[in-house]
Amino acid sequence: MKKELLSRKEIPEQLTWDLSLLYDSEEAMLKDVDRLTEKVLHMVDTYQGKLTDATTICACLRELEEVNILITLTSHYADLGASVDFYDTHLQQLNNKVATILARESSKLSFVESEIVKQPDAVIKEAMKLEKSTSHYLADLLRLKPHMLNPETERVLSALSPTLQAPYTLYNTTKLADIQFDDFTVEGKTYPLGYTLFENNYEYEEDTAIRRAAFTAFSEKLRQYENTTAAIYQTQIQQEKIMADLTGFDSVFDRLLFFQKVDQSLYHRQVDVIMEKLAPHMRKYAKLIQKVHGLDKMTFADLKLPLDPGFTPSVTIEESEETIANALSVLGEDYVAMVHEAYRNRWIDFAQNKGKSTGGFCASPYSKNSYILLSWNEKMSDVFTLAHELGHAGHFKRCNHDQSIFDTEVSTYFVEAPSTMNELLLANYLKKTSDDKRFRRWVLANMINNTYYHNFVTHFIEAYYQREVYRLIDKGESVTAEILSGIMKDTLEKFWGDAVEITPGAELTWMRQPHYYMGLYSYTYSAGLTIATQVSKRIEKEGMPAVEDWKKVLSSGSTLDPIGLAALAKVDITTDGPLLDTIDYIGGIIDEICNLTEELEA
Numbered sequence: 001m002k003k004e005l006l007s008r009k010e011i012p013e014q015l016t017w018d019l020s021l022l023y024d025s026e027e028a029m030l031k032d033v034d035r036l037t038e039k040v041l042h043m044v045d046t047y048q049g050k051l052t053d054a055t056t057i058c059a060c061l062r063e064l065e066e067v068n069i070l071i072t073l074t075s076h077y078a079d080l081g082a083s084v085d086f087y088d089t090h091l092q093q094l095n096n097k098v099a100t101i102l103a104r105e106s107s108k109l110s111f112v113e114s115e116i117v118k119q120p121d122a123v124i125k126e127a128m129k130l131e132k133s134t135s136h137y138l139a140d141l142l143r144l145k146p147h148m149l150n151p152e153t154e155r156v157l158s159a160l161s162p163t164l165q166a167p168y169t170l171y172n173t174t175k176l177a178d179i180q181f182d183d184f185t186v187e188g189k190t191y192p193l194g195y196t197l198f199e200n201n202y203e204y205e206e207d208t209a210i211r212r213a214a215f216t217a218f219s220e221k222l223r224q225y226e227n228t229t230a231a232i233y234q235t236q237i238q239q240e241k242i243m244a245d246l247t248g249f250d251s252v253f254d255r256l257l258f259f260q261k262v263d264q265s266l267y268h269r270q271v272d273v274i275m276e277k278l279a280p281h282m283r284k285y286a287k288l289i290q291k292v293h294g295l296d297k298m299t300f301a302d303l304k305l306p307l308d309p310g311f312t313p314s315v316t317i318e319e320s321e322e323t324i325a326n327a328l329s330v331l332g333e334d335y336v337a338m339v340h341e342a343y344r345n346r347w348i349d350f351a352q353n354k355g356k357s358t359g360g361f362c363a364s365p366y367s368k369n370s371y372i373l374l375s376w377n378e379k380m381s382d383v384f385t386l387a388h389e390l391g392h393a394g395h396f397k398r399c400n401h402d403q404s405i406f407d408t409e410v411s412t413y414f415v416e417a418p419s420t421m422n423e424l425l426l427a428n429y430l431k432k433t434s435d436d437k438r439f440r441r442w443v444l445a446n447m448i449n450n451t452y453y454h455n456f457v458t459h460f461i462e463a464y465y466q467r468e469v470y471r472l473i474d475k476g477e478s479v480t481a482e483i484l485s486g487i488m489k490d491t492l493e494k495f496w497g498d499a500v501e502i503t504p505g506a507e508l509t510w511m512r513q514p515h516y517y518m519g520l521y522s523y524t525y526s527a528g529l530t531i532a533t534q535v536s537k538r539i540e541k542e543g544m545p546a547v548e549d550w551k552k553v554l555s556s557g558s559t560l561d562p563i564g565l566a567a568l569a570k571v572d573i574t575t576d577g578p579l580l581d582t583i584d585y586i587g588g589i590i591d592e593i594c595n596l597t598e599e600l601e602a
Contacts, residue, residue, distance in 0.1 A: 219505025416528025
């Protein structure tokens with residue numbers, strides 16, 4: 001029987017992350033908030049109305065860099081604390097307080113960008129030559145210039161940022177604090193239920209009766225909140241459409257992709273090609289899962305089943321450290337040292353507790369260590385998740401070290417490449433540790449179940465659904481729970497065809513993901529993994545030359561756009577070649593799994 005989740009206060013310290021690496025105490029963090037306020041006042045007095053020449057612009061941006069560092073440190077401390085316990089009123093209030101102060105102070109500095117873009121291009125280009133660390137930031141301002149609003153409007157929008165971010169906060173509060181799941185019963189036994197328990201345990205449960213009953217109970221509870229969640233999401237996408245119109249973009253797609261530094265062709269290619277080319281491979285894999293488990297039918301609730309649960313060993317936290325360190329050793333001694341430091345110095349929050357954010361993420365405040373959140377279940381899927389998040393940590397360790405804070409906002413189109421790369425390196429390492437056919441099939445199945453399913457299926461389905469939603473919004477329409485569920489059901493049926501029965505509750509999947517509150521983010525998982533697949537194949541074939549190219553990419557930050565970053569790793573994403581090759585690679589893995597299954601059964 002699954003155990004009831006503990007409260008945060010009942011969790012052993014060694015399973016939690018150590019925020020004292022950021023600040024010794026809450027008081028120390030609040031002192032930096034006060035320092036920030038003082039610096040902003042100084043900047044307003046010193047520079048407002050005076051940013052008319054290159055030298056003054058550069059001096060102002062040097063001080064802005066210090067302010068931005070304080071913003072990232074204080075905001076991360078407050079937000080990370082709140083993310084692990086939505087039941088802790090003090091932590092939630094602290095996070096809201098800090099966010100409000102930072103928004104207020106940031107709005108006072110909105111004059112910086114407004115005044116700079118008013119200057120002749122020649123002045124801005126002169127400033128770019130004077131100060132290398134801010135040259136790309138200024139280049140981005142030149143690019144943004146046609147879409148900037150008047151200074152007072154920009155100031156007001158900056159001040160309103162906490163309210164503009166409210167949909168995401170409301171979504172998380174509803175999901176993690178308000179929804180209380182009831183226990184469910186199977187054959188006279190009672191089982192506890194919660195977001196983390198469902199997504200990390202019951203979706204992988206081998207017992208079909210328990211797995212499907214958990215899915216039904218989980219879906220019934222979600223349905224009680226569908227109208228509230230739909231209203232929150234409608235607010236988010238309506239706000240994005242209004243901002244696109246106000247800032248002179250032809251569509252909401254253009255505005256969201258503008259900040260990723262890619263155009264619609266790269267976006268639509270990723271969505272359309274995967275639906276057409278990958279779906280047949282994944283239907284074949286779903287049928288294999290059904291056959292191996294002897295299921296009467298393949299339903300949506302069965303898709304996360306491991307291919308060979310009897311061969312799935314439990315993995316301790318200590319064992320995961322050794323495995324990941326060995327797998328990533330190809331990236332160099334400094335990378336392995338970072339992995340060990342992450343475990344030793346508690347960069348990672350392994351805990352399962354009530355009110356904790358679901359899924360996994362890595363936050364990397366500038367000039368400090370990273371913080372990784374996940375819920376540890378002693379499964380190999382957790383090891384892949386942790387390797388993934390350590391990929392973000394390794395990326396931003398190099399990026400933050402080699403670039404100014406202005407050059408660390410890496411495009412989301414690319415940002416999932418370093419993380420998914422680590423998953424592939426882990427799989428490649430595991431394949432080499434044994435010649436046993438069952439073990440090889442298990443590793444390959446982990447590649448499909450974890451790396452490719454998560455990034456090329458789960459997030460792709462989100463992306464396909466999301467595109468249909470934005471198309472409605474672009475036409476001036478609105479969405480309701482019924483409309484959103486209809487779009488999601490149509491998307492699932494189109495991808496899975498007759499291979500999977502889309503059972504009631506599957507259409508509510510749109511309620512489960514926070515990515516919809518982050519713009520066009522979902523599709524970038526497959527974009528990043530496409531690049532990672534091509535680079536990992538290079539590393540397997542060429543060794544160190546490919547690794548050295550990859551290290552250069554990790555160090556480049558946002559000094560290059562996604563096309564430039566991929567090109568540095570010898571991948572050309574201006575064509576559909578890398579994506580088609582990656583889909584063929586996935587299909588090849590599935591074919592090998594099918595062949596190995598036949599051999600093992602024989």
